Amino acid sequence: MLEVEPQLIDAYVRTGKMRIIVRPLFQTGEDAVLAAHASECAGEQQHYFAMRAAIYADQGGLYAAETMNAGLSQRARNIGVNGDDFDRCMQSDKYRLPLLTEYTRAKDAGIVSRPVFEINGQRIIGARQFSEFADIIDHLTP
Amino acid sequence: MSSIRIIGISLFICILANCGRQSVGAPPATRWPSATVESSAATTINTTTTPIAGTSQPTVVGNTDDSLASGLTPEGYHVLGNMTAPITFVDYSDYF
Numbered sequence: 103m104l105e106v107e108p109q110l111i112d113a114y115v116r117t118g119k120m121r122i123i124v125r126p127l128f129q130t131g132e133d134a135v136l137a138a139h140a141s142e143c144a145g146e147q148q149h150y151f152a153m154r155a156a157i158y159a160d161q162g163g164l165y166a167a168e169t170m171n172a173g174l175s176q177r178a179r180n181i182g183v184n185g186d187d188f189d190r191c192m193q194s195d196k197y198r199l200p201l202l203t204e205y206t207r208a209k210d211a212g213i214v215s216r217p218v219f220e221i222n223g224q225r226i227i228g229a230r231q232f233s234e235f236a237d238i239i240d241h242l243t244p
Numbered sequence: 245m246s247s248i249r250i251i252g253i254s255l256f257i258c259i260l261a262n263c264g265r266q267s268v269g270a271p272p273a274t275r276w277p278s279a280t281v282e283s284s285a286a287t288t289i290n291t292t293t294t295p296i297a298g299t300s301q302p303t304v305v306g307n308t309d310d311s312l313a314s315g316l317t318p319e320g321y322h323v324l325g326n327m328t329a330p331i332t333f334v335d336y337s338d339y340f
Contacts (some may be wrong), residue, residue: 110333111324115312120333121325123317127338137339141322150322151314157339200320213336220334239331 107158109232119243124154127216128205133170136192138201140174143191144183152181 107122114120126138137157144153156177157164167173171192179185191197219226221238315323 107335111312114331114333115325115329118326119329120331121323121327121329123332123334124322124324125334125336127336129338130340134339145322148314151312151324154337161340208336216336216338218336220332220336222332235333239333242331 106230106232106235110235113232113236114239120239125208126201126204127208127213127218128202129216133164135198135201136170136174137164139192139195139197140178140188142197142201143188144178144181146191147183147187149178149181149183153178153183156181 110120110122115122128134128138141150141153141157144150157174160177164170164173164177167176175185175189175192178188215227217229219230219235221235222242224238226235226238312324313327315327317323
């Protein structure tokens, strides 16, 4: 999704044909939970998708940071998020339980691997090239 | 014997009455601690309690840096793009 999402955005989201809804999974452990939490905290300042893009764009850099929290905090600042508010949000841990609850809900809905996508309810399991998504989307687009 | 039966029936009715009161008065489940509260207050469209993101009407809460609309579904899922777009792409996403 790292490479494909920007293509989908350019081709279909910018043209008004498609909206993307993000539902979190945490199959890669605590770091993924922290990253999702960081996105929610950035979202409080209307930077959810910018934070998501920043995390995707520099995963190696995040792992190289002193701590995952420090790396996320720096990236939040880099995209214009108020750092103090972001750090308070992260320290509060307030999104952890809702996120984990959501993960449980997804598992209950049969989402047991990743990546998983749904296009107008049609479930697609596993990574796909842009062209494969485009075939499905073009078929559904009026 | 009949008084015991009356007491038993009364207890049964009392239990039933309390159960009904609890289910009617139970608050709706909320998912997110802050953002969802704003979103729920802002929209009156969704009345379903089933979290089906693809069929729920999202609420715009802002724009991304490159002017794409972003918002939240009534369930609190983040949405990017035209909230009434004909295609809904749900990404079950895991960082890393």
